[in-house]
Amino acid sequence: MTLSGAALLTIPAFAQSPSASPASAASATGAATTATNPATGAPGQMTEADMKKMMAQMMELSKPSENHKLLADLAGNWDYTVKMWMNPEPNAKPETYKGTAVRKSLMDGRYFVMDVTGKMEMPGPDGKKKEMTFKGMDIEGYDNVKKKFVSSWVDNMGTGIMTSEGSYDPATKTFTYTGEVEAIPGMKQKIREVMKITDADHHLFEWYEDRGGQEAKTMEIAYTRKK
Secondary structure, X not given: OOHHXXXXXXXXXXXXXXXXXXXXXXXXOOOOOOOEOOOOOOEOOOOHHHHHHHHHHHHHHOOOOHHHXXXXXXXXXXXXXXXXXXXXXXXXXXXXXXXXXXXXXXXXXXXXXXXXXXXXXXXXXOOOEEEXXXXXXXXXXXXXXXXXXXXXXXXXOOOOOEEEEEEEEOOOOEEEEEEEEEXXXXXXXXXXXXXXXXXXXXEXXXXXXXXXXXXXXXXXXEEEEOO
């Protein structure tokens, strides 16, 4: 049972308490309770039949779907090579780094967590670049209610949590997510993530950011499954 389902069960309990309105007596015989019916939005119309119908719907929505299986196909151990276009010059070569990623299933395939570890160079306090260990974590899933893929990302280069939502195109085997980041206070930036599935052992991730109304690709990660 989900937390929302457990909360739903408390509705008739409150409606039948001694301090409730006279309608609570009717609820004991299966008539309407004093709660609002979430299905219709009308007050005082929550019946026992409504409760059973809603609980059945919620239990069905809590099951992993075919969309979760798409994410399950990405589970496993991966090597990756990342290219980053950090220099604003249009013809500048990308910086290249390598690392590893591990994707695992959570909660019987409802969610998937990816742990990322790699090495990269970043400017230090003196402005000079130095090698640092990069760590990141992503939790992905498919929200059966929203009918969207959902993602939350954290890493050791910030303290925020980036969330994004997306869809999957079976014709091109491509996931597309959109979200927003705020690395510096007041500087929100729209982003788009594209993940193209090449085959069972390879996929390509691309990161695009909005720069003054124009979208620019600033990162590309090629994943290869470890054998």
